[in-house]
Each structure stands twice: as C-alpha cells, then as structure tokens.
Amino acid sequence: MAMKTSSAKFKDRVDEGIQNDFMRLAVSSAQERLHGRRLTAVDELGSWEDWRSLGQEIRQHVLSNLDFYLHQLAENVSKRGGHVFFAETAEEASGYIKDVIIKKKAKKVVKSKSMVTEEINLNATLEAVGLDVVETDLGEYILQVDDHDPPSHIVAPALHKNKEQIRDVFKEKLAYTQTEKPEELTAHVRGVLRKDFLSADVGITGCNFAIADTGSIGLVTNEGNADLVTALPKTQITVMGMERLVPTFDEFEVLVSLLTRSAVGQRLTSYITALTGPRDEGDVDGPEEFHLVIVDNGRSSILGTEFQSVLQCIRCAACINVCPVYRQVGGHSYGSIYPGPIGAVLSPLLGGYDDFKELPYASTLCAACTDACPVKIPLHDLLRKHREVIVEKEKMAPLSEKIAMKAFGIGAASPMLYKFGSKIAPSAMSPFKTGDIISKGPGPLKTWTESREFPAPGKESFRDWFKNREKGGKPS
Amino acid sequence: MNGTIHNEGTFLNKIAQNLGRAPITEGISVPVWKHAPQKEVLKHATQNDLVEELQEQSKRVHTQFHLTDSKQVVQCLKQVIEELGNGPLIIPKDDRFSDYGLADTLKEKGVHIWDHQAGQKNIEKAESANIGITFSEMTLAESATVVLFSSKDHGRSISFLPSCHVSIIPKSTIVPRMTQAAAAIRSKVTRGELVPSCINFITGPSNSADIEMDLVVGVHGPIQAVYIVVEDK
Numbered sequence: 206m207a208m209k210t211s212s213a214k215f216k217d218r219v220d221e222g223i224q225n226d227f228m229r230l231a232v233s234s235a236q237e238r239l240h241g242r243r244l245t246a247v248d249e250l251g252s253w254e255d256w257r258s259l260g261q262e263i264r265q266h267v268l269s270n271l272d273f274y275l276h277q278l279a280e281n282v283s284k285r286g287g288h289v290f291f292a293e294t295a296e297e298a299s300g301y302i303k304d305v306i307i308k309k310k311a312k313k314v315v316k317s318k319s320m321v322t323e324e325i326n327l328n329a330t331l332e333a334v335g336l337d338v339v340e341t342d343l344g345e346y347i348l349q350v351d352d353h354d355p356p357s358h359i360v361a362p363a364l365h366k367n368k369e370q371i372r373d374v375f376k377e378k379l380a381y382t383q384t385e386k387p388e389e390l391t392a393h394v395r396g397v398l399r400k401d402f403l404s405a406d407v408g409i410t411g412c413n414f415a416i417a418d419t420g421s422i423g424l425v426t427n428e429g430n431a432d433l434v435t436a437l438p439k440t441q442i443t444v445m446g447m448e449r450l451v452p453t454f455d456e457f458e459v460l461v462s463l464l465t466r467s468a469v470g471q472r473l474t475s476y477i478t479a480l481t482g483p484r485d486e487g488d489v490d491g492p493e494e495f496h497l498v499i500v501d502n503g504r505s506s507i508l509g510t511e512f513q514s515v516l517q518c519i520r521c522a523a524c525i526n527v528c529p530v531y532r533q534v535g536g537h538s539y540g541s542i543y544p545g546p547i548g549a550v551l552s553p554l555l556g557g558y559d560d561f562k563e564l565p566y567a568s569t570l571c572a573a574c575t576d577a578c579p580v581k582i583p584l585h586d587l588l589r590k591h592r593e594v595i596v597e598k599e600k601m602a603p604l605s606e607k608i609a610m611k612a613f614g615i616g617a618a619s620p621m622l623y624k625f626g627s628k629i630a631p632s633a634m635s636p637f638k639t640g641d642i643i644s645k646g647p648g649p650l651k652t653w654t655e656s657r658e659f660p661a662p663g664k665e666s667f668r669d670w671f672k673n674r675e676k677g678g679k680p681s
Numbered sequence: 682m683n684g685t686i687h688n689e690g691t692f693l694n695k696i697a698q699n700l701g702r703a704p705i706t707e708g709i710s711v712p713v714w715k716h717a718p719q720k721e722v723l724k725h726a727t728q729n730d731l732v733e734e735l736q737e738q739s740k741r742v743h744t745q746f747h748l749t750d751s752k753q754v755v756q757c758l759k760q761v762i763e764e765l766g767n768g769p770l771i772i773p774k775d776d777r778f779s780d781y782g783l784a785d786t787l788k789e790k791g792v793h794i795w796d797h798q799a800g801q802k803n804i805e806k807a808e809s810a811n812i813g814i815t816f817s818e819m820t821l822a823e824s825a826t827v828v829l830f831s832s833k834d835h836g837r838s839i840s841f842l843p844s845c846h847v848s849i850i851p852k853s854t855i856v857p858r859m860t861q862a863a864a865a866i867r868s869k870v871t872r873g874e875l876v877p878s879c880i881n882f883i884t885g886p887s888n889s890a891d892i893e894m895d896l897v898v899g900v901h902g903p904i905q906a907v908y909i910v911v912e913d914k
Contacts, residue, residue, distance in 0.1 A: 231893065238894045255718040262714055272693040273705045279686050285875075288684040291692035301687075343900060344891035361891055368893050387892040391900055398901065403808065419876050429841055429887035429902025436837040436879075437804070447696075452711045454870070458863035459719055469890070472738070472824035473859065476902065477882035482684075485878045487833030489795075489803050495684075501692065508699040 207295070207326040208556040210355035211540040215563040222538040228365045232357075232535050235364045239526040242470025243577075250466065260463045261581040263456045264517035267448070268508065274417040274450055275499065281420025285482025287495040291447075295325035298500045302409070302442055303330055305496055309440050311336070311406035315398075317424070317431035318342035319411025320359055320520060321446045321500055323542045324555070327409070328353075339401045341430040343394055347371055350378045357536025357544060360468050360522040365535055398430075408434035408492065412445035413519075414460055415497075418453045421481040422497070425464060427474045435480055441492035443480075447499050448516040454479075460519055463579040467521035503555040511590055515550050517580045522547075524574035524584055530567050539564055546574035550587045558594075562601050565591035722823060723857035731822040731855045732910060738825035742885030743898050745907040751781060754911050758847070759786050761907050762812060765845045769793065771803075771810040773835035778816075781849070781911070787814070797833040807838035812845040813903070819865060820850045823858040824884055827908070831879035840883060846903040848883070851914035 211218055222228065247253045267274055279289040292298035306314065314336055316322065331338050340349045344363040348354045351374045356362030363371070368385040375381035375390060379397065383389040410431050414423040422443050424431040435441050451457045457479070465471045484491030507516055525531050525545030536544035541552035541561060549564035565588045568574075574584040595601050697704035723734065732748065739746040749757040762770070768791035778784050793806040807813065815835075817827035827848040831837050840846050856862060859882065866876060887902030898904065 235894045250722070252718040252721065255716040259714055259716040259718065262716070266712060269700065270705060270709045271700070272696045273707070273709045275693060275696070276689070276706045279689055283684040283686050285878075286682055286684050289686045289689070291686075291688040293688070293692060293695070341901065342891070343889045347891070361894070363891055364894075368895075371892060387895045387897045390892055391889060391897040395900060402901070419870055421876065421880075427887065428889045428900040430900070432837065432841050432881070433901055436841060447692075454863040454867045455860075456711070458859040462719065462859065471884075473821070473826055473882060473884050475742075475884050475887055477826075477859075477884075479876070479880040481876050481878050481880075483878070485831075485833065487797050488831065488836070488878060489797050489800055489833070490836045490838050491831065491878055499692070501695070505695045505699050508696060509701050 208324055208541055208543070208552060209560050210542060211537065213540070215538075215540065218538045218540055219534050219567075222535040223533060225535065227367055227370070228535045229533070231365055231367050233532050235358075235361060236526050236532050239361075239469065239522075243467055243523055243526065244470075246466040246470040246472065256459075256463060257579055257581050259459055260519075260579050261517065263451065263459060264519075264580050265514075267450060267452065268513060268516055271448065271508070274452060275447060277417040278415050278420060278450055279497075279499075281418065282482065282495075282497050283420075285420055287420065287482045287497055289497045289499065291499050291501075292325075293501045295500070295502045298325045298444065298498050298502070299327045299330040301498060302327060302444070302496075303334060305440070305442060306331065306336060306407050307334065309406060309494075311440065313337045313339065313401065313405045314407045314409060315339050315341050315401055315405040315434050315438065316345075316409045317411070317426065317434045318345050318362070319409070319444060320542060321411055321444050322409065323356065324502060325444070325500060327444070339398070339405070341398050341402070341428075341434060342426070343391060343428060346394055346398065347374065350374055355537060356542060358522060358525060359520055359543065359545075359547075365537065402433040402437050405434075405438045407440045407442060408438040409442045409444065410434055412443050412449055413464065414457055415445055415450040416452075416454060416457050416479065417450055419479075419481055421479040423457055423461065424476070424478045424480065425461060425474050426476045427469070427471075429476050432476055432478055435478070435492065436490045439492060440494045440496075441480075441483070442496045442498065444498045444500060447501050447504050464519050464521050467519075467523040467577070467579040507554050512550070512554055512587055514582050515547075515554065515587060517582050518547055518551070519580055520547075521579060523577040523579060527573040527577045529569060529571065529573070534567065539567065546584045546588065547582075550582075550584055550591065553591055558599050558601060562595055562599070565589075565595065719858070719860040722860070726822070726857060728852060728855065731857065732852060732912075734822040735820065735825055735850075735855060735908070735910070738823065739885070739908055742825050743888070743906070744825060744885040745905070747907070747909045748912060749909060750912045751914055754849070754909065755782055755786055757909055758783060758814075758849070759790075761847055761909065762790055765812055765847070765905060765907070767791075767811065769806070769810045770812050770814060771795065771807050771839050771843060772814045773816075773839055775816055775834065777849075781914070795834055795836050795839060803836055804838050804842070807836065807842040810843040812847055813839040813841075813843040814847045814849070815840055817848050817850045817854055819862045820855045821858050821862060821882070822855055825908070826859070826882050826884040828862055829881040829883065830877040831881075832877060837879050837881070840881060841902045844903060845905040845907070846883070846886070847907045847909065850908055850910045852910055852912050853914060855910075
C-alpha cells in the first residue's frame with residue numbers, strides 16, 4: 206500500500222464514512238478511550254507544558270542539524286557492523302530491501318508495524334516477487350488477513366473494525382471457530398504467528414527513534430512482536446523516516462515518555478527496545494546481518510519551508526484522537542495512510558496536492574490537535590497555510606472553499622476572533638445557498654454539519670466540550 | 682568489521698541545501714535544554730518510597746509483586762514457580778543465581794541455563810519453557826520496568842518466548858524513572874564502552890488493545906509477569 210489508499214473521490218469517501226454506523230461507533234468509542242487515557246497520563250505526570258517544550262526543543266534541534274545527526278548515526282551503525290542505505294525515493298527503498306532479501310534466498314518475512322513501510326509500498330513489492338510477508342502487530346495482521354484493508358489510524362490500525370467483524374474475517378480466512386471475545390481472537394493469532402516468528406528468514410521493523418551517538422534503533426510496542434521479529438530471523442532490516450532520530454539516550458528517553466503517554470496513556474509501553482547493530486560475537490539470537498534503510502521520500506523538500514515543524518512529529522496520534530472531523534468521517538475518508546490532522550498536513554507534502562488537496566479542508570481549525578501535540582506542532586496553523594498555498598499558488602480550491610477558508614482562517618487566530626469567525630461563518634457561506642454550489646457544499650463541511658452539531662465556541666473550551674460529551678461513544 | 686554506507690553524500694547534501702547552508706558533519710554538540718521536567722519526577726523519593734511506587738505501578742501493569750530478602754528469596758521463588766505451573770525453566774548464565782542461593786532449587790525444577798556454545802538449542806529450550814527468569818539490571822519505579830542487557834550468556838529469547846517472565850529485582854537497582862537508566866547507559870558510552878546489542882525495557886506482560894481498545898494481556902510475549910524485589914541486595 207502506498208500513501209494513497211483509495212481512488213474514490215474525497216466527497217464519496219466522506220459520504221461512505223459518515224454512513225457507516227459500525228465504523229463511526231467503533232471510532233468514537235476508541236477515540237474517547239484513548240483521549241481519556243492520555244489526559245490521565247498527562248495529568249499525573251505534571252509539568253506537561255515543560256515536557257512539551259522540551260520535546261519541541263529536542264525535535265527542532267535535530268531537524269536544524271539533521272545532516273550531522275544522520276551522519277553520526279550512519280557511522281555508528283557501520284562501526285557495529287550494520288549496513289546503511291540512504292534512499293531518496295520510495296522505489297529506491299523498497300527496491301534495496303527486495304534485493305537484500307532475494308540475495309539471502311529468503312522465503313518468509315515477518316514484519317512489525319511500520320507506517321514508513323506502508324509509505325514505500327513495501328509489502329506489495331515483496332509479494333510481487335513471491336515472498337511470504339506476514340504482519341505481526343495484531344491490528345496490522347487483522348487488516349492483512351482481511352484482504353489488505355487499509356489502516357485507519359497510525360497507532361491502532363484496525364480501529365474501524367468491531368470484534369464481530371474481526372471474528373467473521375477470521376472464520377472466513379483462518380478457519381477460526383471460537384467467539385468474538387478479544388482474548389480468544391488474540392490467543393488464536395498468538396498461536397498462528399508464533400510459528401511464523403520461528404520459521405521466518407528476515408525480520409522487518411520500522412523505527413520509533415534512532416539514537417545517533419550509539420547507532421541504536423529504538424522500538425516501542427506492547428505486544429512484543431518487534432522483539433521476536435528482531436530476535437529470531439537471521440537478517441534484520443529496519444526502515445526509518447529520515448527525521449526519526451535523537452542525539453543520545455537522554456533524549457531518547459524523553460521522547461519515548463512523550464510518545465507512550467500521548468499515544469496510549471501508558472507511562473511506558475510493555476516493550477521499549479534499543480537494538481545496536483547485528484548480534485554481538487558469541488550471541489545465539491539476534492540477527493547475523495543488519496540493514497538500516499533511511500528514507501527521504503519527499504521529507505527533505507519540507508525542510509526550510511513554513512511546514513518544517515511537521516517533521517517534529519513522533520507519530521503518537523494524539524491529534525487524531527481529539528479531532529472532531531476524524532471522529533465523524535473515520536480514517537479511510539482521508540484516503541491516505543496518514544489520517545487525521547497530522548495526515549491532513551503531511552499527506553499533501555509527501556504525496557502532492559493533486560491527490561490530497563481536500564485534506565486541509567477536512568478540519569474545523571478548532572486547534573484541539575495543536576493543543577494535544579506533545580512536540581508542539583502548530584497543526585491547525587499548518588492546515589491553514591496549506592489552504593493558502595492551495596488557493597493562492599496552486600489555484601485548486603473552489604471559490605466556496607476560498608471563502609470558507611477565510612472565515613475560519615481569521616477565526617483561528619485568537620479566541621475572540623474564533624467567536625467572531627464562527628458567527629460570521631454562516632453569513633460568509635450564505636452566498637452559496639443559491640446556485641449549484643450548495644449541493645457540493647464547501648468542502649466536507651456540509652456533509653459533516655448535517656450529521657452533528659458544532660462544539661459551541663466561547664464559554665466551553667473544546668476540551669471541556671469533549672469531556673462532557675455523552676459517554677458510551679454513540680456518534681452524536 | 683564495519684558495515685557499508687550507501688548514497689550518503691547526495692542524501693545529506695540535499696538536506697543541507699534545503700536548510701539553506703553548507704553540509705555539517707562535525708562540531709555539533711547536544712545543547713543544555715531549557716527545560717528538564719524529567720529530572721523532577723520522584724526526585725526526593727527514598728529507596729523505600731521507590732519500592733512502594735514500584736509495587737503500586739506493578740498492579741497497574743498486571744504484574745505480580747513480591748517483596749522479600751536474601752534469606753527468603755529461595756522460598757519465594759519456589760512458590761512463584763509452583764504457582765505459575767512449574768518448569769521447564771530457562772535462565773541466563775548469571776552468577777547471581779548462585780550468589781542468591783537459587784541454583785539448587787532451579788536445578789530441581791528443571792532448568793536450562795543459556796549456553797552459547799549450544800547454539801540454536803537454546804532457542805528451542807526457550808520456546809518450550811514455561812518460565813524465563815532474569816535479574817533486572819536497572820529497575821524503573823515510575824513505570825514498573827525492568828531493564829535487561831543481552832550478551833552471549835543472556836539470550837534475548839529468555840524474556841520473550843516462555844509463557845511467563847519472572848524478574849528478580851535487587852532493591853539497589855531501583856531508580857525513579859527511565860531518565861536515570863538512560864543517564865547510566867550514556868555514561869557507559871562516554872567512557873568508551875559499547876552498548877549491548879539489545880537493551881530491553883520490559884514493563885509487565887505483553888498486551889494489546891488492537892481489538893476495540895479492550896486490553897488483552899498476553900499477545901506475542903509472556904502472558905504472565907512476576908517481580909521479586911530482594912530488599913537487602
């Protein structure tokens with residue numbers, strides 16, 4: 206699967222999402238749980254704003270000196286006997302990985318969850334040459350078994366499915382005979398995948414953070430699958446987005462703390478692993494051969510632009526878990542492997558405006574995403590900047606969107622103006638109540654407002670509104 | 682032997698060019714960060730406070746917690762092993778098992794001691810073991826996390842393939858949080874020591890919430906986890 210997950214039109218994807226009650230119930234309930242857990246984890250830690258500032262400072266420092274730290278990383282990986290391949294494009298990255306695997310005469314590949322391997326279309330490239338590629342993260346495995354259903358969330362990829370649907374998929378594809386209880390479904394997968402771990406020739410992982418001064422790869426999971434993927438096969442290939450690194454273990458620990466609390470509300474996840482090179486001399490397990498593939502695929506052209514801060518992202522999905530638009534339309538509506546606010550900023554930059562020009566409009570600019578971001582990416586500002594680029598330079602947006610953008614864009618600047626903005630929004634859009642434009646609506650706004658009410662700006666903050674919402678996760 | 686590096690020059694030049702400056706490959710040092718909230722967590726806690734924090738947090742991560750001393754630890758471990766359904770057991774080759782007087786009990790219960798000369802057989806033993814038993818090198822009170830270092834005598838599989846993981850925690854290894862563990866690893870690096878090929882920070886049993894956000898304990902790694910804190914070590 207490359208970046209783009211659907212060839213349907215944006216409006217059709219949104220319509221499909223909004224009409225899918227199963228999905229919307231699953232998404233809203235998951236969003237509430239994840240959001241609640243994150244708030245608890247953040248509250249008990251205290252000094253959260255200092256933590257965020259520290260996270261931001263570390264990420265900005267790394268981005269400003271990215272060539273230095275990548276060089277240091279590559280040198281240290283190589284000193285420990287690992288091979289480093291810098292890949293400018295998705296094709297170069299997946300091509301290199303394919304060649305390594307063919308050279309090893311490997312047949313079976315086990316993978317732990319990695320968004321960047323989705324981005325470079327790795328599974329399809331490997332399957333095209335007859336390799337057996339097995340996803341081992343439970344969520345990714347469910348999607349793979351279900352005829353490669355695309356992920357709808359970057360941390361919990363199968364979040365759009367309920368347990369009955371998963372049971373039915375397992376019945377059809379895996380001759381599963383038990384109930385829809387998550388314990389039973391999971392135990393079944395444990396049994397099936399244990400055999401794959403033990404018989405695989407190659408293990409492929411992503412990389413949460415590489416550590417430049419030791420040449421280590423940091424992996425964060427709860428299931429322990431990344432550890433088996435890297436302990437048992439003879440060859441390990443790790444794929445990382447070029448910005449995903451930190452100077453030393455000191456910064457690694459800070460970003461891991463931010464990641465686990467923001468992503469799943471845990472102080473640490475069950476398994477945080479720092480792997481350095483292939484196995485040491487005399488070791489019995491761990492890979493004999495280690496390859497690190499560092500992927501650009503459009504990232505370098507974001508550097509030095511007004512969008513540079515998006516590369517601070519640590520892929521925690523906190524922004525996705527608070528987004529009112531994501532809640533309504535679900536992950537598949539974005540048509541990108543990166544959904545939600547971060548996806549709406551990142552997808553047009555990595556995949557181009559031609560395919561993803563609607564995504565910056567899939568936002569109310571309510572700024573809940575910016576508030577939630579543990580490394581202080583000004584997500585809603587970046588969404589507004591995208592709209593400006595689309596309108597001013599790319600000349601792609603319809604007139605309706607241009608007006609809507611201005612109304613909401615002004616509003617995002619301050620709470621006072623937000624109030625004003627939402628007051629004038631209806632009148633800004635009123636000219637379109639005649640003619641044929643209204644049937645298409647300004648972006649996804651029409652479909653969306655049909656199905657729900659806006660959070661009232663003013664007295665109640667978005668966070669309070671979210672907290673006070675009816676429990677139980679029924680789509681409002 | 683050093684590994685290979687491909688396409689580095691053009692890749693890094695492009696980055697420098699987009700950042701609007703000449704390429705930098707040396708001379709950058711890590712700044713002193715303006716904020717350091719991580720150093721404030723459990724800052725004034727005594728060693729006993731840390732044990733309490735560890736105990737409290739162990740519950741939250743579905744991990745059985747025992748507090749014992751070097752006289753009682755044999756009995757405690759024996760009881761834990763029985764409660765988990767006995768052997769087969771697997772342990773790293775680690776003198777502390779003898780130092781703590783545990784070797785005989787483990788032998789009685791049927792233990793495989795990791796032997797790098799036996800190669801692949803170790804992995805088969807780990808796969809068929811009911812319990813893997815380790816000593817924590819550093820223990821993080823805040824998150825109830827044990828830290829393990831791999832070596833030729835301590836295979837990675839010991840804490841992943843068996844159904845249960847028991848970790849023995851000398852009280853002196855307990856620190857407030859990951860901050861102190863990272864600092865200890867970093868000071869090894871600055872002294873010129875090599876980091877082990879695998880460092881594990883393990884917090885309780887394996888789990889997943891991928892199906893409807895419902896927590897299921899026991900996915901690919903151990904299904905049960907037990908910590909035994911030894912007070913006078």
